[in-house]
Amino acid sequence: MEDREIDYMAVFRDGPSPAALIDGDLVVVAANDAFLASAGRRAEEVVGRFLLDLFPDDPTDPDSHSARALRCSLERALKSGERDVVALLKYNLEVPGRPGEFAERYWSEVAAPVFGPDGKPKYVIHQVEEVTAFLQRLRQARRVAGTRTRAELEAMESHIYARSRELQEFNERLQQAHERQRRIAASLQEAVERQRRFVSDVSHDLRSPLTGLQLRLEEALSDPDADAKEVLHSVLRDAQRLNDLVCDLLELAHLDARKSSPFETVDLGVQLEEELKRHAFEHQVLSCSGPGVTVNASRIRLSRLLANLLTNADRHCTRQVQVLVEARDSEAVLEVVDDGNGVPESERERIFERFYRAEEARRKDPGGTGLGLSIAREIAEAHGGRLYVDEGPSGGARFVLRLPLAQPLSGTTADS
Incomplete structure (x- = not known):
């Protein structure tokens, strides 16, 4: 055929x-x-x-x-x-x-x-x-039928319509249940992927400092004339890097697990000044804070976010870092501007990826983890905000943090 x-x-x-x-x-x-x-x-x-x-x-x-x-x-x-x-x-x-x-x-x-x-x-x-014609015939038959038959036909029509409505309502409930199951499955898949990525990240970045520690100790043991103080300083640097890395990984694990932390009303300008006093920066940092710019946030997480942004700007600037805090419409806005080489447009999203380090970052901070900006963005998003990078007025980098202005608190917690 x-x-x-x-x-x-x-x-x-x-x-x-x-x-x-x-x-x-x-x-x-x-x-x-x-x-x-x-x-x-x-x-x-x-x-x-x-x-x-x-x-x-x-x-x-x-x-x-x-x-x-x-x-x-x-x-x-x-x-x-x-x-x-x-x-x-x-x-x-x-x-x-x-x-x-x-x-x-x-x-x-x-x-x-x-x-x-x-x-x-x-x-x-x-x-x-x-089925309009069928129901119309039922009604026509009802009009010409006897009293008992008419009642039976009315009951049949009502029964057909009622059962159809019940079937439709049941179908809608099934659809809703299916959608809930789909969301649960997607959440489970996301959790598995987060766990897999976390394990991969840990094994990837812990290997380097651990290998360095082992080599230095083996060299010191094999060389009787090795300078013990120099070896200890070298081992201390690797241990410090390991500590920084472990702290960053724990922070990411908390963020991935959506672990809750109490919110409180925080004055963003005051928090910034506290961070500036807490850290010693290599370059000059100038700040300008508007009064009463408050946000609902986890103070610990917000402190970590600010420290990561300030440290990053200090690492890449040439002479000076400028920080601005102000309220714009319904948002609290913090801008960190450095006078360095800036971030190429092609890398402005990549620098927020875990473990991604641009060539300049590897050159200026060989021992960095590549997690600071990723942590900063995830903390911002956990607080309902945004963090992105743009070009500064002098060609350097301008990091912009936007958070919702404070609303009355009612036992809110942060996913962090």
């Missing part, structure tokens, strides 16, 4: 069930003859129109929710990539050519996704089955 290519458009157009092809904006792309006949409209009145403009809810019926149910079904199919079914619903459809006049119709609907070349849902086939 000769193979023939299936004409899917012909199958769609001549199908016995009313069907329409809907795009991601819920606009009708195509409709078959059965759909046009059921809607009582011509193709040019349907194609290119927003579906719910064609089938709006009856404004005279406060219990009419068919348009909302239809929209939810189509959006679920587009989002999940799975078929979605709406059980029997009553639609009060506007009669074509009679604005404001609605006729009672009963439809069930199936939304089937159509995938694009990228494998994601691009369209949805909206297929309906109308």
Whole structure:
């Protein structure tokens, strides 16, 4: 038998069930003859129109929710990539050519996704089955039947509609349960990935200082004339680097685990001045703080964030670092500006990656961990803020921290 290519458009157009092809904006792309006949409209009145403009809810019926149910079904199919079914619903459809006049119709609907070349849902086939005629015949039979038969037919009609509504409500609960399970699975996958990345990070960066320690100790033991004081100083430097690295890794582990820490109202300008007094910087640091710029934050985490930004700026500047704190609209803004070589635009996101160290950073601080800026950004995000880098006025780097201004506290905690 000769193979023939299936004409899917012909199958769609001549199908016995009313069907329409809907795009991601819920606009009708195509409709078959059965759909046009059921809607009582011509193709040019349907194609290119927003579906719910064609089938709006009856404004005279406060219990009419068919348009909302239809929209939810189509959006679920587009989002999940799975078929979605709406059980029997009553639609009060506007009669074509009679604005404001609605006729009672009963439809069930199936939304089937159509995938694009990228494998994601691009369209949805909206297929309906109308049972209005069946229910109308039931009512007609009820009018001519005896009293007992009429009551039985009324009960049958009510039973059909009630069971359909129960089926639809059950279907919606299943959809919600499926969405919850999907979110839980995604969270578990993310947790596993975080754990895997953390183990990889630890093994990657602990190896170097440990190897250095071992080599220096082996050399000292094999050389009886080795200067003990010089060896101890060298070992102390490696031990200090190990300590810094372990502290950074523990901080990241706390952030990854979303461990809670109490929030309190912190004056960002005051906190900055405390950090400037706490650390000895190689270059001059000038600060300008507006009064009363307060945020809800973990003081310990905020201190770590500021210290990392200031240390980074001091490492890369030439003569001077400038720090500004002020309130802008609903945000507290801190800017740390250095007069160094700046950060190339291609690296302005990469420098926040864990263990990433640009060439200049490796040259100026060979013993660095490459975790300081990553920790700073994650702390900012844990507080509902943002941290990014831009070009400074003199060509250096300008790090900008934006945090929500303080709101009344009610036992809030920080994920840190």
